[in-house]
Amino acid sequence: MKDNYKKNKLQIITFLILGALPLFMDSYYLDNISYFMCWTFISLGLAVIWGMGGILSFGQTAFFGLAGYGFSVISINFLGVAGVSLWSVILALLLTGVFGLIVGYFLFYGGIYDVFIGIVTLAITLVLETFMQQTAGPEYVIGTARLNGFNGMQGMPIIGFEKIPFGLVEGVTQYYFILILSILVLISLYRFKSSKMGLIFLASKEDRERVSSLGHNVQKIQLIGFTIASVLAGISGILYTNWGSYITPDSMGLVSAALPVVYVAASGKKDFFSVFIGCIFFVWLSQTLAINGKQFAIIVMGLILVISTRFFPDGIILMLKNKLIEKVKWLQS
Amino acid sequence: MKKIVIFLISSFLILFSSAKAADTIKVGILEDETGNFAIAVVPKIHAYELAVKEINANGGVLGKQLEIVRYDTQSDNRRFQEFAKRLIKKDKVDVVFGAFSSASRESIRGIMEKNKMLYFYNNQYEGGVCSKTTFMTGAVPEQQFSTLVPWMMEKYGKNVYTIAADYNFGQISAEWVRQIVKEAGGTMVGEEFIPLDVSQYSQTIQKIQKAKPDVLMTLLVGAKQASFYEQQASAGLGIPMATSINVGQAYEHRRFAPPALENMYVTVNYIQEVHEVIKSGEFHDKSKDYVKRFRALYPNEPYINMESANAYNAINMYAKAVEKAGTTDTMKVVAALESGISHDGPSGVVTMDPKSHHGSHTIFLVRVGKGHEVTIPKIWKDIKPYWLGDNGCDLANKADYSQYTPSNPPKN
Amino acid sequence: MVFLFNIFYQFGDSLAFLLLAAIGLAVIFGMMKIINLAHGEFITVGAYGTVVSGKVFNLPLPFAMVFGVIVTIIFGLILEKFVIRYLYGRPLDSVVATWGISLIVSQSFLVIFGPSYEGLQTPMGNFQLGEFSYSEYRIFLIFFALFILFLLYYLFMKTSFGTLARATIENPTISSSMGVDVKNVYTTTFAIGAGLAGLTGALYAPTMTIVPSIGQAFIVSAFITVVTAGASPFVGLVPAAAFLGMVQTSVTFYYKSTIGLIAILCAVILIIRYLPSGFSGLILKTRSK
Secondary structure (H helix, E strand, O other), rough: OOHHHOOOOOOOHHHHHHHHHHHHHHHHHHHHHHHHHHHHHHHHHHHHHHHHHHOOOHHHHHHHHHHHHHHHHHHHOOOOOHHHHHHHHHHHHHHHHHHHHHHHHHOOOOOOOHHHHHHHHHHHEEEEHHHHHHHOOOEEOOOEOOOOHHHHHEEOOOEEOOOOOOOOHHHHHHHHHHHHHHHHHHHHHHHHHHHHHHHHHHHHHHHHHHHHOOOHHHHHHHHHHHHHHHHHHHHHHHHHHHHHHHHHHHHOHHHHHHHHHHHHHHOOOHHHHHHHHHHHHHHHHHHHHHHHHHHHHHHHHHHHHHHHHHHOOHHHHHHHHHHHHOOOOHOOO | HHHHHHHHHHHHHHHHHOOOOOOOOEEEEEOOOOOOOHHHHHHHHHHHHHHHHHHOOOOOOOOOOEEEEEEOOOOOOOHHHHHHHHHHHOOOOEEEEEEOHHHHHHHHHHHHHOOOOOEEEOOOOOEEEEEEOOOEOOOOOHHHHHHHHHHHHHHOEEEEEEEOOOOOHHHHHHHHHHHHHOOOOOEEHHHEOOOOOOOOOOHHHHHHHHHHOOOOEEEOOOHHHHHHHHHHHHHHHOOOOEEEOOOOOOHHHHHHOOOOOOEEEEEOOOOOOHHHHOOOHHHHHHHHHHHHHHHHHOOOOOOOOHHHHHHHHHHHHHHHHHHHHOOHHHHHHHHHOOOOOOEEEHHHHHHOOOOOEEEEEEEEEEEEEEOOOOOOOEEEEEEOOHHHOOOOOOOOOOOEEEEEOOOOOOOO | OHHHHHHHHHHHHHHHHHHHHHHHHHHHHHHHHOOOOHHHHHHHHHHHHHHHHHHOOOOOHHHHHHHHHHHHHHHHHHHHHOOHHOOOHHHHHHHHHHHHHHHHHHHHHHHHHHHOEEOOOOOOOOOEEOEHHHEEHHHHHHHHHHHHHHHHHHHHHHHHHHHHHHHHHHHHHHHHHOOOOOOHHHHHHHHHHHHHHHHHHEEEEEEEEOOOOOHHHHHHHEEEEEEEEOOOOHHHHHHHHHHHHHHHHHHHOOOOHHHHHHHHHHHHHHHHOOOOOOOHHHHHHHHOO
């Protein structure tokens, strides 16, 4: 336990600071940080399959959207039933996981590798987006929930307990819920990384054939990694839908599909903590630039991406984290 | 320790200062200054600013100046959501104006309603929003199509073909066209729905030619879909076209090389050419005056479009309602708006309908000629947004927060 | 007869679009393995180069198009020197860098030229055949696309430069040990790819609205066509475009455009799954039998 503390001083301090923020910040800023944190799960998912397994997938947003829509459809249909918001989350995540399994099976057991995974997952995402965009008509209804096409779905309940007056409405409850969830996910992911399965997954990135010839079922492990990533993307999707009470096919477009890839690559895909912090940072940055930079906001974002690949191919945030640990001796284990 | 104390004290001060009574009325604006929709939206932004400037010069509202707090939503729904929350929670504005696409409106309408924030949507759209705290100043299908379609059918013939963008706005507008064609005794000889990403139309053009319509309704949205016009002209399609979308918002007649839009008819609630085409009278004078004041502030504005008139009217109607209510409290201003507020704006008098919270409009029928010159063959005065009110939406007496469509009307 | 010509026109039009969308990317992604998410922006540069020179310098259309291509080549060379050359052999990193470039370029165009620019008229006229009328320019595009493909096939498969380029890209170490200036070969090949994308923009500029995002209309079609073409892009490009064009045209004919789009995307997924080396793999295999 003490070992863990020693190795992870930076992470622990970061979370202590994050945990203390509600004491200083008012609800708008807290909400905003909760919003930034929503995006970390989809990025962490990508860090699992891309950072660990070397599999670049543009499909994370498909699972994001699927979970968001799934949650909306299920919860709208059973509005008023006790605990609906909670078990519809679980059902939606299960649904997303199943879909992740199916797609993963098609990919890995179908012999699709490298850049083709990117193309196939992008194609799947675009198919979903194209289809969902035109579901405006009254015939596109699941139970009582109209998909409503391009204009998006509304009216899903806030995640929370009806009897107890705390939901993930806004403010402090939502913030701590997402923060604690992030900590749990990060710990689980680090466990996964150092587990036997995780090590095989890492090795498969270097040399798939050799690992397979050593008797490991590479495809099964890739499938597991892919499914984990899809469920994580789903978590982001549900949290985002809950934050804005709204989900649209836009969240599955070309731009949306590229964003997690961009965040993860620029942060440092090999390190989960860097991805977590980096994702929050980049979402914050793009929002701040949009507020202050207006026309130049997007140009600055583009420059950052180009510079980070050119000069910091392992990720800006990861590089900064390593530098920080190097300089501040106390942080080292 | 000292640092923590300073932190705490400064946070208290910040919290404290925001609780102080405001000496301005904060007007929140969420519009796409950049991105795909910018062409049609920038004139709206300038119109808001013009209206605010004029009102402030005249002493403001309730003795307070109007202060604009604006964010560029970059034609991105997520930005709309992020900045809507920011306007409400951080900037604590008194009212919000904005959104171009229906999707962006819907992405924030829920947030506005939940926070009891007064919200004005100032763009043409597919109609049907019946919301107690939302007011729509843009034109809706019953205003644009019930005028346009029968006129086109009378002039050119009863066979109508529709091509529409394959999403809510296009599908619902097409539904309206279908209904009106049927009521006028015409025939729909074809309908094609096209996804927003399509930019190549050879197949579509062939299908249209096969059906031999008298009138072609083009309900196309966005720059990619607008490529249809050039392609149909180069293929020599030659069928009179009618739309509610183009020319009035993104001034395609100025941007596309002629004769791409030859023989296109549009129903708009305003365009800057009104006083150039109508040489005298009420509409001439009002349009000329509006354009003069607009260009005094923005001499380089490429085009003063119909949505700018809506934006301008919206600010003025809000100001009048606040004066009438004596406060910026949302529900009291809503009540004031429901008591029958009008504004005499760039295209004449616009009145807010208490039942549906939509504005009445003067509708101009615009025709684009071979060289893309503009004429106005007909004007309809004071077309009311009757559909919602006739179908059970009565916001003055019954609160609601939904969007309805012809196939899903308010249940009485 | 009229019906047959109609079919030919619709199919050919779709084929031409897919081919022309793909040519630049076929070189940069198909050959050089750089996932160029800025492909759309190369097309945009070519389109704007054409339109601006046509409007501002009053160049006749063919010269304006040449101007557009040259501008794109210069743009490609600059990009290659400062960014792209660090990405060879790192296909997944090229995603991020080229996405960044695409953001910079598209937004810069928005800032410099505004949200829209006045367009050019489509050249040539139209003619009537039965109850249909056709744009002569679009028929020209069909033949021109095939002609360009033939030129490219010849250049990369039959000339010594082409063989050298392909060999160097496949194995730069051995090539350089044989005295080839590898950097030069890469740069030249990239410039050709950029120029081709610029050509696409130039050719389609008179038929579309001139907005900074004009290139976005091509990017998905480009990627799916190149991927379907397979390992040897110039062998497989025409069959790939023909196949995908056929799928899209026929599905759109029977249902609607949205389903046509979905069908073409599903077709690509199936091709990748069941025909991993694409159409070029299929052709080369049958040829070697």
